[in-house]
Amino acid sequence: MRQSSLVVVANRLPLDDNVAPDGACEWRRSPGGLASALHAILESTPATWVGWGGGVGPAPALADIGTLRLRPVALTEDELRGYYEGFANSTLWPLYHDAVETPVFDRGWWETYRTVNRRFAEAAAEVAEPGAAVWIQDYHLQLVPQLLRELRPDLLIGFFMHVPFPPPELFMQLPRRVELLRGMLGADLVGFQRPQAAHNVAQLAGKLLGAKGADDAILVDGRVVRTGAFPVSIDVTEMEALSARPYVLNQARQLRHDLGPHKRVLLSVDRLDYTKGIEHRLTAYSELLRDGRVKVRDTVMVQVAVPSRERVESYRGLKDRIEREVGRINGEYGRVGEPAIHYLNQPFDRADLAALYQTADVMVVTPLRDGMNLVAKEYVAARADDTGALVLSEFAGAANELEDAFQVNPHDVDGLKETLLQALDAAPADLSRRMSAMRAHITENDIHAWARAYLTALDHTGQLARHLPRQ
Ligand code: ADP
Numbered sequence: 001m002r003q004s005s006l007v008v009v010a011n012r013l014p015l016d017d018n019v020a021p022d023g024a025c026e027w028r029r030s031p032g033g034l035a036s037a038l039h040a041i042l043e044s045t046p047a048t049w050v051g052w053g054g055g056v057g058p059a060p061a062l063a064d065i066g067t068l069r070l071r072p073v074a075l076t077e078d079e080l081r082g083y084y085e086g087f088a089n090s091t092l093w094p095l096y097h098d099a100v101e102t103p104v105f106d107r108g109w110w111e112t113y114r115t116v117n118r119r120f121a122e123a124a125a126e127v128a129e130p131g132a133a134v135w136i137q138d139y140h141l142q143l144v145p146q147l148l149r150e151l152r153p154d155l156l157i158g159f160f161m162h163v164p165f166p167p168p169e170l171f172m173q174l175p176r177r178v179e180l181l182r183g184m185l186g187a188d189l190v191g192f193q194r195p196q197a198a199h200n201v202a203q204l205a206g207k208l209l210g211a212k213g214a215d216d217a218i219l220v221d222g223r224v225v226r227t228g229a230f231p232v233s234i235d236v237t238e239m240e241a242l243s244a245r246p247y248v249l250n251q252a253r254q255l256r257h258d259l260g261p262h263k264r265v266l267l268s269v270d271r272l273d274y275t276k277g278i279e280h281r282l283t284a285y286s287e288l289l290r291d292g293r294v295k296v297r298d299t300v301m302v303q304v305a306v307p308s309r310e311r312v313e314s315y316r317g318l319k320d321r322i323e324r325e326v327g328r329i330n331g332e333y334g335r336v337g338e339p340a341i342h343y344l345n346q347p348f349d350r351a352d353l354a355a356l357y358q359t360a361d362v363m364v365v366t367p368l369r370d371g372m373n374l375v376a377k378e379y380v381a382a383r384a385d386d387t388g389a390l391v392l393s394e395f396a397g398a399a400n401e402l403e404d405a406f407q408v409n410p411h412d413v414d415g416l417k418e419t420l421l422q423a424l425d426a427a428p429a430d431l432s433r434r435m436s437a438m439r440a441h442i443t444e445n446d447i448h449a450w451a452r453a454y455l456t457a458l459d460h461t462g463q464l465a466r467h468l469p470r471q
């Protein structure tokens, strides 16, 4: 087995399974997210990515992507249900997002979660060379840091939580709270999106483990675990380049024509998830139509909702409710050839997403809770001419950074309605000032800055930093 000095461990491999025209399944590099975040460093360091390939049954043999080796982890159908759909996405996901949907506690799922986390830890232990840095990602793998430390005490272990880490009152609901906290604190550095998360962990470590510490370091079991906020970002240069491509510009022109050349376009792009506040925004929009403050002849909404976690009960219920509501709104307010809302329950490729971003006068991002929300940052990156307005929930991690967005509390329907109108009616000079300030922020704090900040903090010896591209 070839070993690497840098190992990334994430639930998913950085791949999309793409069905070729002849029906065969081919693999290609996944765009966006963590894969592009780590692209620069993974290109210059012989690294291995440990992750699930997306199916069930024996893991497929996968070719390297450039210098990146892939180490697939196999899951059975039962494990997929217990670990991914169950404990990760029906217990932790809702609990960590303010319990906006009721978390389900199932003892069987916990056992499967532990078994699968052990499998990931064993795979990482196998491919890490002596003294390697291993960077574990997200709530699916919260036990891996400690399990890996037991197997390989020589490793430098980092953990990054992409989703919010909840306040102690919520975390305390977890029947296996001590194991979960201890598991994560097996890392040398635990990173979060927001400083509040590190504060929550310090409080919990004191309460549950009798650990001493502050918001940047916790002394647990005789070891110092460093913690901190490292807000994740996007590949701004890539989105800018994509947005300038002739195909995207043409596509944006076509979209505007199809939507109605003189209409103001509101856009939302989400995974179809109950944390995204889709229903709240539909309520606000529908009331604006009802009140006559927005009219279908001059305004149109586009809601992209990419299918997600479709076998999980709460996601199926949400899809039904949203589709009913969109149907009702179009039935009541639409006209022939002029729907109030275009609803697209499909994945889009990056170029088509960029075209949509360019078409939107107002981007509406209203999660009830979100670790970061990359869509908000992508919209800003796509608006090279500093036009367009971003309406952003204050409960998204991105709100900490994008202070010039039209920030809103999505639970306050009246406030949301007023903010939508404010964004629709804002003066171009105001919009330009806001957008240019937000663009400056994300340009400075892009995905490369994020990876560099985290890995430099993880590795104070400077071993990894040697491989990081210069700014
Ligand atoms: P989350 O991580 O909860 O899904 P984010 O907004 O942080 O939310 O990230 C979502 C990512 O998925 C973004 O990079 C966005 O471009 C992408 N995405 C969202 N909707 C679609 C879609 N319909 N097709 C393809 N990609 C999408």
Ligand code: G6P
Pocket: 011, 012, 138, 162, 163, 308, 309
């Ligand atoms: C969030 C999580 C990621 C996850 C993504 C898509 O961003 O933080 O870890 O990969 O949602 O969800 P999925 O369940 O399809 O991987």
